[in-house]
Amino acid sequence: MKKYCSFFRVRFALGLQYRTAALAGMVTQFFWGGMNILMYRAFYEADAAAFPMTLQATSSYIWLQQAFLMLFAAWLLENEIFDDIVSGNVAYELCRPVNIYDMWFARSAANRLSRAVLRSFPILAVASLLPAPYGMAAPASAAHFLLFLLTAVLGFGVTVAFFMLVYALTFYTVSPNGLRILISSVVEFFAGAIIPLPFFPDGVRRVFEMLPFASMQNVPLRVYSASMTAQEMARAIGLQAFWLAALVAAGRMLCSHALTKMTVQGG
Amino acid sequence: MIRVEHVSKTYRVQKRSAGFAAALTSLFSREYEEIRALNDVSFTIGDGEMIGYMGPNGAGKSSTIKILSGILTPDSGSVTIDGRVPWKNRIEHVKSIGVVFGQRSQLWWDIPVIDSYELLRDIYAIPKAQYSKNLEELTELLALSELLKTPTRQLSLGQRMRCEIAASLLHAPKVLFLDEPTIGLDAVSKIAVREFVTRQNREHGTTVILTTHDMQDISALAKRVILIGRGRILLDGTIDDIRREGANPGGETTDLDQAVANLYRRLDIL
Amino acid sequence: MKTIQKLADAVRLYFHYVSLNVRSAMQYKASLLLMITGQLLVSFSTFFGIHFMFMRFSHVKGYTYEEVLLCFAIVLMQFSLAEMFARGFDTFSGTVRRGEFDRILVRPRSTVLQVLGSRFEITRIGRMAQACLMFAYVVSASPVAWTPLRVTTLAMMLLGGAMLFGALFQVYASLCFFTLDGLEFMNVLTDGGREYGKYPLDIYGKRVMQFSIAVVPYAVVQYYPLQLLLGRSANPWLAFCPLGVLPFAAICQLCWRYGVSRYKSAGS
Numbered sequence: 001m002k003k004y005c006s007f008f009r010v011r012f013a014l015g016l017q018y019r020t021a022a023l024a025g026m027v028t029q030f031f032w033g034g035m036n037i038l039m040y041r042a043f044y045e046a047d048a049a050a051f052p053m054t055l056q057a058t059s060s061y062i063w064l065q066q067a068f069l070m071l072f073a074a075w076l077l078e079n080e081i082f083d084d085i086v087s088g089n090v091a092y093e094l095c096r097p098v099n100i101y102d103m104w105f106a107r108s109a110a111n112r113l114s115r116a117v118l119r120s121f122p123i124l125a126v127a128s129l130l131p132a133p134y135g136m137a138a139p140a141s142a143a144h145f146l147l148f149l150l151t152a153v154l155g156f157g158v159t160v161a162f163f164m165l166v167y168a169l170t171f172y173t174v175s176p177n178g179l180r181i182l183i184s185s186v187v188e189f190f191a192g193a194i195i196p197l198p199f200f201p202d203g204v205r206r207v208f209e210m211l212p213f214a215s216m217q218n219v220p221l222r223v224y225s226a227s228m229t230a231q232e233m234a235r236a237i238g239l240q241a242f243w244l245a246a247l248v249a250a251g252r253m254l255c256s257h258a259l260t261k262m263t264v265q266g267g
Numbered sequence: 268m269i270r271v272e273h274v275s276k277t278y279r280v281q282k283r284s285a286g287f288a289a290a291l292t293s294l295f296s297r298e299y300e301e302i303r304a305l306n307d308v309s310f311t312i313g314d315g316e317m318i319g320y321m322g323p324n325g326a327g328k329s330s331t332i333k334i335l336s337g338i339l340t341p342d343s344g345s346v347t348i349d350g351r352v353p354w355k356n357r358i359e360h361v362k363s364i365g366v367v368f369g370q371r372s373q374l375w376w377d378i379p380v381i382d383s384y385e386l387l388r389d390i391y392a393i394p395k396a397q398y399s400k401n402l403e404e405l406t407e408l409l410a411l412s413e414l415l416k417t418p419t420r421q422l423s424l425g426q427r428m429r430c431e432i433a434a435s436l437l438h439a440p441k442v443l444f445l446d447e448p449t450i451g452l453d454a455v456s457k458i459a460v461r462e463f464v465t466r467q468n469r470e471h472g473t474t475v476i477l478t479t480h481d482m483q484d485i486s487a488l489a490k491r492v493i494l495i496g497r498g499r500i501l502l503d504g505t506i507d508d509i510r511r512e513g514a515n516p517g518g519e520t521t522d523l524d525q526a527v528a529n530l531y532r533r534l535d536i537l
Numbered sequence: 538m539k540t541i542q543k544l545a546d547a548v549r550l551y552f553h554y555v556s557l558n559v560r561s562a563m564q565y566k567a568s569l570l571l572m573i574t575g576q577l578l579v580s581f582s583t584f585f586g587i588h589f590m591f592m593r594f595s596h597v598k599g600y601t602y603e604e605v606l607l608c609f610a611i612v613l614m615q616f617s618l619a620e621m622f623a624r625g626f627d628t629f630s631g632t633v634r635r636g637e638f639d640r641i642l643v644r645p646r647s648t649v650l651q652v653l654g655s656r657f658e659i660t661r662i663g664r665m666a667q668a669c670l671m672f673a674y675v676v677s678a679s680p681v682a683w684t685p686l687r688v689t690t691l692a693m694m695l696l697g698g699a700m701l702f703g704a705l706f707q708v709y710a711s712l713c714f715f716t717l718d719g720l721e722f723m724n725v726l727t728d729g730g731r732e733y734g735k736y737p738l739d740i741y742g743k744r745v746m747q748f749s750i751a752v753v754p755y756a757v758v759q760y761y762p763l764q765l766l767l768g769r770s771a772n773p774w775l776a777f778c779p780l781g782v783l784p785f786a787a788i789c790q791l792c793w794r795y796g797v798s799r800y801k802s803a804g805s
Contacts (some may be wrong), residue, residue, distance in 0.1 A: 014763075020716075020718035020719035021718060021719050021721060021747050023719060024718075024720065024722040024724075025721055027722045028722045031725045031729065035733045037743065038745065039739075039740065042597050042740035042741065043590065043594050043597050044737070046595075046596055046598065047595070050593050052593070057724070177575075178568065178571030178574070178575045179571075181576075182578055182579070184579075188582060189586070192587040194583065195586045196583055197588060199589060199593060201589065201628055202591065204589070217754060221714055260607065279803070336642075337642060337643065338642045338643065338801065339801055340801045340802045341768070358646070359646060359647045361643050366640075367639070368636075368639070371635070371637070371640065376561070377561040378560050378564070380555060382557060382560070384553065385553075389553050390550065391644075392645075418564070515558055518619075533581050
């Protein structure tokens with residue numbers, strides 16, 4: 001465990017170095033968030049009755065989404081891991097007395113977390129100063145806030161675990177670039193990054209909510225502003241835990257299968 | 268005729284400091300460090316000369332080459348090459364020079380070499396007849412006929428360097444800059460490159476300016492050597508001058524690499 | 538006369554570059570095919586985003602589903618054209634980092650021509666195909682009469698929009714001469730222009746419109762000519778509104794020149 005902590009620490013410190021990028025990122029995300037809210041406002045004005053959540057809850061959803069973008073972003077993949085796999089350098093990693101899956105898991109988690117840490121607080125601070133209903137509202141209650149933290153951690157775990165599967169799949173494909181682009185856009189769509197899941201028609205939404213993608217950002221962002229009932233929340237948290245366990249198990253299996261295959265074939 | 272007079276160049280390099288607060292302030296006010304790359308450099312190179320331009324890393328070699336090829340503007344001083352100022356009449360100037368960057372390729376990676384050449388023909392607007400004549404000659408002298416139809420990525424380093432040199436000479440430039448042309452090459456390719464460059468200089472009167480760390484390149488190619496260190500010209504002479512100045516403390520002569528090492532140490536330019 | 542000859546020569550050279558780019562890409566056919574398919578599928582997520590919003594709402598600021606799709610198809614096409622032809626600017630940070638701009642400076646051709654020629658992104662036909670699909674659907678589903686004026690308007694929009702996005706890529710590339718850090722904010726103007734341009738700009742309110750007229754002229758290639766295309770305005774001059782990109786592009790060209798001169802004085 002100790003060595004994985006140190007992988008985590010090294011990557012985390014590295015991520016903190018990109019300060020200019022973080023500042024530029026904050027500005028970027030602030031604009032994206034703002035434009036998104038203006039877009040939802042237009043739909044709200046067109047037909048308020050058809051709006052599935054309050055405008056205020058939508059704004060909070062969008063600001064949280066922008067603030068924690070790096071935790072859940074589907075395009076934030078570790079290029080070095082891809083390069084290692086494609087170039088066959090991963091063989092060297094096999095010589096180290098570590099579990100590749102755990103090492104990569106620690107690494108991607110640290111990378112995402114370090115980037116999110118720099119960006120989230122300033123974005124949230126500025127967003128909470130904006131006038132209602134466009135700004136970031138306080139959490140519905142202390143309990144909701146605690147549940148938000150819990151579901152955010154679970155959702156973060158599901159996100160990292162899912163992309164571990166993608167890395168493992170890279171062993172089996174000729175064009176990791178094509179795979180990466182495709183998977184990113186599919187995940188973004190099903191996770192509610194393009195439009196929040198409540199905006200989908202009910203039938204479609206019910207199916208989407210069962211998928212692992214809904215266990216990523218969808219749950220914490222909706223828990224925060226209490227746009228889920230207690231029953232829905234309990235179910236969502238259960239699903240998150242299930243998907244986290246399932247994805248980690250599948251990832252480990254795929255990873256070790258790929259590595260055995262590689263060792264047998266000699267790279 | 269290349270005339271370089273009192274050329275100086277100073278770079279401003281941003282100071283980087285640690286800490287989040289420092290990073291924030293650096294967005295508004297930046298601290299710079301000044302690095303003198305060239306300090307009052309003057310020399311003259313006649314048509315058809317072959318010059319070895321040498322010095323340790325960071326001495327100002329590549330800044331000089333960049334200024335002569337029109338990539339960089341000096342802070343002060345003047346440079347004329349055949350009456351033109353490189354950085355002012357860039358397009359006119361670069362028509363008459365060829366540049367080989369030993370570490371960077373100018374050939375398209377995935378397609379046959381000949382296709383890159385045909386693009387160069389159009390870039391330099393070389394008349395068809397002249398192009399085929401030049402290509403034919405280069406193909407023969409550098410033994411390219413087998414290579415031209417091969418994609419660059421399949422060439423060995425030595426083969427690629429021969430193709431690179433030919434690419435830089437298709438438009439028959441009057442001046443050729445060779446920046447570390449033999450780096451990483453095997454013995455056979457090195458000799459082939461040296462022989463070709465000597466011949467090109469002799470038969471076409473091409474002025475050659477060569478930077479390298481390989482002393483055998485210098486002694487094989489250059490009758491005249493210019494040594495630069497810490498932005499200043501320290502020696503402008505022959506290989507023998509290097510040997511003499513760099514002789515061992517006892518006075519006995521030594522091999523060239525040792526002589527250069529002695530010289531660098533003595534001049535304190537490392 | 539001589540200028541025309543020079544221009545024709547430059548165009549010929551550009552297409553020579555393009556053919557080498559295409560032939561290079563063809564060396565990896567499987568990967569190319571996958572990338573094109575990927576590009577085609579990627580923009581479907583945006584399409585579904587619009588589609589599902591309109592299953593809930595019948596209109597936004599008076600625009601119907603078909604009208605929004607037409608708008609999105611046009612903006613997607615504008616952006617993909619720019620990416621295809623001006624990818625050299627879009628990936629310019631790498632060119633500077635690898636020192637390849639030095640090579641460009643030692644060749645007797647305009648820097649812009651060489652940078653544009655260095656990358657021609659054939660994979661973007663995937664996205665264009667998606668834009669065409671949506672366009673075909675809109676043409677078949679809505680009763681807009683495609684008069685010569687409307688066709689001209691559409692052509693002008695595509696040309697002007699591609700030029701606008703291309704100019705934004707050029708500004709990004711110009712900034713690369715000064716710093717390679719934190720240029721991510723340019724995404725707001727390029728990717729953002731595409732993502733938020735999917736809806737007619739007036740839905741975002743007055744401020745965004747003002748920005749899109751005075752700062753980056755998105756409105757002249759999207760909102761104004763769209764009014765003519767959708768029959769909301771009868772003013773035929775709106776067809777030529779996209780020409781308003783020209784002064785903006787000229788300013789971007791000046792930025793580029795300034796960047797090049799800075800590169801030449803500061804070194805890399």
